[in-house]
Amino acid sequence: MFQLKHGGRTDGLKAFARWMARAGHDCLRPSAVLVPVPLHPKRLRQRRFNQSLLLARSLSRETGLEVAAHWLERVRATPSQGGLSAKGRARNVAGAFKLRTKLPAALKDLNLVLVDDVYTTGATLSACARALKRAGAANVSAITLARVVKPVDPLK
Numbered sequence: 001m002f003q004l005k006h007g008g009r010t011d012g013l014k015a016f017a018r019w020m021a022r023a024g025h026d027c028l029r030p031s032a033v034l035v036p037v038p039l040h041p042k043r044l045r046q047r048r049f050n051q052s053l054l055l056a057r058s059l060s061r062e063t064g065l066e067v068a069a070h071w072l073e074r075v076r077a078t079p080s081q082g083g084l085s086a087k088g089r090a091r092n093v094a095g096a097f098k099l100r101t102k103l104p105a106a107l108k109d110l111n112l113v114l115v116d117d118v119y120t121t122g123a124t125l126s127a128c129a130r131a132l133k134r135a136g137a138a139n140v141s142a143i144t145l146a147r148v149v150k151p152v153d154p155l156k
Contacts, residue, residue: 013054013055013058014058014061014062016055016058016145017055017058017059017061017062017063018062019145020055020059020062020115020143020144020145021059021062021063023143024113024143027111027113027141027142027143028059028063028065028113028143029111030064030065031109031110031111032063032065032110032111032112032113033065033066033067033068033110033111033112033113034056034059034060034065034066034067034068034113034115035056035067035068035071035072035112035113035114035115035128035132036050036052036053036055036056036067036069036114036115036116037052037072037114037115037116037124037125037128038050038052038053038072038073038074038097039052039074040074040075040076040077040078040096041074042077043074043077051117052115052116052117053067053069055115055116055117055145056069056115057069059115059143065113068112070100070101071099071100071101071132072097072098072099072100072128072131072132073097073098073099073100074096074097075095075096075097075098076095076096078092078093078096081093081120081123081124086121086123089120089121089123089124090121090123090126090127092123093123093124093127094127095127096127097127097128097130097131098131099131099132099134099135108136108137108138109138110137110139111139111141112132112137112139112140112141113140113141113142113143114128114129114132114140114141114142114143115142115143115144116142116143116144116145117144117145117146118144118145118146118147118148119142119144119146119147119148120147120148125142125144129142
């Protein structure tokens with residue numbers, strides 16, 4: 001997964017999509033629309049690709065679901081979330097996302113599924129979901145390829 005995000009290796013996308021489809025079968029209903037978490041244009045130029053969009057497109061090929069690649073945009077260039085606390089991550093992405101386009105009138109009937117590569121604290125996904133909810137979305141869920149689990153000290 002790290003090699004996808006930072007190394008541009010896409011050879012695992014098909015397997016990743018199968019894993020995500022299996023893990024997320026409850027939210028990936030036929031009425032679902034996949035919404036990848038967007039990168040800020042500056043970060044996109046640096047990285048040359050959006051790993052969340054690559055995952056969403058692969059998941060779309062696996063499930064047949066539509067990808068709404070341009071509904072959300074990141075309007076503020078946020079520093080990397082790495083090393084930030086949960087509160088720091090939430091502050092970092094607060095107000096960083098907005099709707100790029102007027103959403104379909106049928107939005108309330110759609111099952112929107114945010115697609116991202118890693119879930120750490122949920123701050124990014126929550127900020128994206130808030131933007132979609134403000135636009136009238138009734139149902140927003142999320143699926144990620146990986147989740148960071150805080151290590152537990154067995155001696156405590």
